[in-house]
Amino acid sequence: MKLTTKGRYAVMALADLANFNKASPVPLRDISFRQGISLLYLEQIFLKLKKHNIVRSIRGSGGGYILFKKAEELKLSEIFFAVDENVKTINCNKDSKKGCNGKSSKCITHYLWDELDLHINSFFENKKLSELTKTQNKKL
Amino acid sequence: MKLTTKGRYAVMALADLANFNKASPVPLRDISFRQGISLLYLEQIFLKLKKHNIVRSIRGSGGGYILFKKAEELKLSEIFFAVDENVKTINCNKDSKKGCNGKSSKCITHYLWDELDLHINSFFENKKLSELTKTQNKKL
DNA sequence: TATATACCCGAGTAAAATAGTCAAGATTAA
DNA sequence: TTAATCTTGACTATTTTACTCGGGTATATA
Ligand code: FES
Ligand code: FES
Numbered sequence: 558m559k560l561t562t563k564g565r566y567a568v569m570a571l572a573d574l575a576n577f578n579k580a581s582p583v584p585l586r587d588i589s590f591r592q593g594i595s596l597l598y599l600e601q602i603f604l605k606l607k608k609h610n611i612v613r614s615i616r617g618s619g620g621g622y623i624l625f626k627k628a629e630e631l632k633l634s635e636i637f638f639a640v641d642e643n644v645k646t647i648n649c650n651k652d653s654k655k656g657c658n659g660k661s662s663k664c665i666t667h668y669l670w671d672e673l674d675l676h677i678n679s680f681f682e683n684k685k686l687s688e689l690t691k692t693q694n695k696k697l
Numbered sequence: 698m699k700l701t702t703k704g705r706y707a708v709m710a711l712a713d714l715a716n717f718n719k720a721s722p723v724p725l726r727d728i729s730f731r732q733g734i735s736l737l738y739l740e741q742i743f744l745k746l747k748k749h750n751i752v753r754s755i756r757g758s759g760g761g762y763i764l765f766k767k768a769e770e771l772k773l774s775e776i777f778f779a780v781d782e783n784v785k786t787i788n789c790n791k792d793s794k795k796g797c798n799g800k801s802s803k804c805i806t807h808y809l810w811d812e813l814d815l816h817i818n819s820f821f822e823n824k825k826l827s828e829l830t831k832t833q834n835k836k837l
Numbered sequence: 838t839a840t841a842t843a844c845c846c847g848a849g850t851a852a853a854a855t856a857g858t859c860a861a862g863a864t865t866a867a
Numbered sequence: 868t869t870a871a872t873c874t875t876g877a878c879t880a881t882t883t884t885a886c887t888c889g890g891g892t893a894t895a896t897a
Contacts, residue, residue, distance in 0.1 A: 560786055561855065565806065572805040584872065592804070598857055604874070617865025618871040646700055664732070665712040666705065669773075669829055676820050680813060689809055701884065724843060738886055744845070757894025758842040 564642035566594050567602050571636060572689045574612070575628040582621030602640060609639035628687035637681060646670040646677075704782035706734050707742050711751070711776060712829045715768040722754075722761030742780060749779035768827035777821060786810040786817075 570588050577583050585603060589596040603622060606612045611631070612622045624631065647670040649663065710728050717723045725743060729736040743762060746752045751771070752762045764771065787810040789803065 562788070563856080565788060565810075568809070569804065569806050576805075582872095586872080595857060597859080600873075600875090601857085607873090614873060615865090616863075616871095616873050617867095618869090619866055620864085620872050622873085648702070648705060664709065665829060666709050669708070669824070670705075673817075673820060677813075677817060680816050684809070689805060703885080722843095726843080735886065737888080740844075740846090741886085747844095754844060755894085756842090756844050756892075757896095758840090759895060760843050760893085762844085 560642060563602060563640050564637050566592075566598070567606065567636050567640045567642075568633065568686075568689070570594065570599060570602065571606070571611070571624070571631070571686055574622060574624060575686055575690055582615045582619070582623050584621035587621075605640050606636070609635070611636060611639050628690070629685055631686040632682060633684040633686065634678060634681035636686070646673050700782060703742060703780050704777050706732075706738070707746065707776050707780045707782075708773065708826075708829070710734065710739060710742065711746070711764070711771070711826055714752070714762060714764060715826055715830055721759070722763050724761035727761075745780050746776070749775070751776060751779050768830070769825055771826040772822060773824040773826065774818060774821040776826070786813050 569592050573588050573592055574583050577587070585596055585599045588594070589599050603612060603614075607614055607622075610625050613625050614620070614622055647667070649667060709732050713728050713732055714723050717727070725736055725739045728734070729739050743752060743754075747754055747762075750765050753765050754760070754762050787807070789807060
């Protein structure tokens with residue numbers, strides 16, 4: 558399974574973006590500063606987010622990024638998909654030498670990971686970006 | 698998050714063990730052969746499983762491993778815990794330079810990962826080893 | 838008792854994945 | 868024009884993972 562800083566940062570940064578999106582585009586520099594994430598790394602991440610239409614970019618001075626959809630309509634699963642964090646716990650078909658070759662038949666645990674994938678993905682599928690910031694506010 | 702071959706192999710091997718446990722102890726060599734997992738790696742894994750009372754070992758010729766509990770009573774969460782695959786998606790407190798230092802306050806996404814951890818762990822908590830082999834048999 | 842079978846254990850290594858950097862642009866507002 | 872900002876591909880350091888090695892110890896059975 559993959560759930561790395563790339564996906565974490567993406568969610569973090571977008572939550573930040575959602576908070577400051579109200580009037581004008583938000584430059585990465587601000588997000589980098591507020592969230593303590595390397596600017597260069599953020600750029601890499603936002604490129605992917607842009608390609609997948611999660612955000613829209615405005616170049617030049619005074620530019621930055623804005624959300625493409627409303628935070629209420631943006632599912633976390635879309636975000637993870639965009640940055641290549643496809644939550645796959647299944648391991649078969651990768652090579653034919655290891656236990657999980659799926660050559661003759663599925664290994665004993667195959668259906669388990671299948672089920673787990675479904676379980677995890679449904680979590681992200683049902684979670685909207687807006688819920689994040691709300692939860693945060695409630696706790697404060 | 699961590700979900701690596703160590704945890705996968707542990708579940709695989711134990712499922713195998715559960716199937717062949719009926720009469721006599723099962724040597725790792727057999728499991729290694731049947732599941733296509735390196736014997737030396739299996740030894741490492743079973744050492745941990747033994748320390749956490751998941752399996753019991755019988756040394757010497759004709760020896761091997763047997764399950765400590767019945768497969769119906771063995772939760773997958775116990776297995777993962779035993780091999781150090783503590784499913785933690787949370788990242789804070791590791792170092793104070795990165796985004797998630799938890800120094801002044803929790804980051805925006807903290808509660809999200811909290812919730813996710815809970816969600817995933819409940820999956821393993823409610824899953825017994827015996828359910829694995831049953832599912833497998835049903836599909837055949 | 839000799840021997841083979843099997844578990845026991847710490848340490849070490851190679852490969853892969855991740856996290857992050859660099860350099861050289863291209864746009865655009867002011 | 869200048870400074871701010873996004874764009875892009877390649878490159879590198881670090882960390883983690885997966886696995887091996889070498890030398891044990893216990894026990895069954897011939
Ligand atoms: S996980 Fe699919 S064959 Fe093992
Ligand atoms: S995940 Fe806990 S502070 Fe970021």
